[in-house]
Amino acid sequence: MKRTTTKANRWEALAADWCPVARAMAVIGDRWTLLIVRDCFLEKSRFEQFQTSLGITRHVLSDRLKRLVKAGVLERNPYSHKPLRYDYRLTDKGRDFAPALLGLKDWGKRHMPIRTRASG
Amino acid sequence: MKRTTTKANRWEALAADWCPVARAMAVIGDRWTLLIVRDCFLEKSRFEQFQTSLGITRHVLSDRLKRLVKAGVLERNPYSHKPLRYDYRLTDKGRDFAPALLGLKDWGKRHMPIRTRASG
């Protein structure tokens, strides 16, 4: 079972990079993570809400949420004790993402017009 | 049923999303693409320079460069005619990434201290 050699080393290698952009990518460097953060800014906080919003598989969503919590971007807190349900909310670290997110939003708005796949 | 319908379409689906952030992620939503753009801002423009800088495999670098050119973020131009070599330079669309990149840099600087191993 030599699966530990190159398991997630690329991600961790980025976290140790000299460049702060690379270190940021160690957290949000995939298709979905930043969109989860965006949803959090849009007042979404629960597993099902993210899942519905993103159309992401539960498998991947579960993994990304864990990663974000581990990275300190989100906090996992119970919002119900009897069925014991958790929600995911931005930490200060997560809220500090706002400028970068707005920068990306601005760029997307300016340079990525909505194109339908049907016309392709 | 064709369960293989939406395989690589997730990227294209993002490009048609209502949210400009999602559409931006359709271009830069992976580990490396944004770092290539960053390198371009740092005056790097050639295949070998990116490869050395990122430690990325040539395979993936080739793919990402093509994707960026296709997305209009980079331009592929010959800088030598006899050996016919190309370099990759930012377009206006690419240069407009600066604010988002600076936002990410700022966040990384503030919230992602360099650490080789932690929170294990």
Added chain:
DNA sequence: CCCCATGGTTCTCAAATGAAACGGACAACG
């Protein structure tokens, strides 16, 4: 008890990725 809803986890298989070798154009050297 069974059924439903929420919040995940586990399973299988296809696609993406990584490592490293290969290819091809050209230039310098002898």
Added chain:
DNA sequence: CGTTGTCCGTTTCATTTGAGAACCATGGGG
């Protein structure tokens, strides 16, 4: 001319990640 070296990729094959859906756990309602 043939060999070596540079630059820019492509090909091959093993591993990792992702998609899709079933499954598990908890609790409420009937």
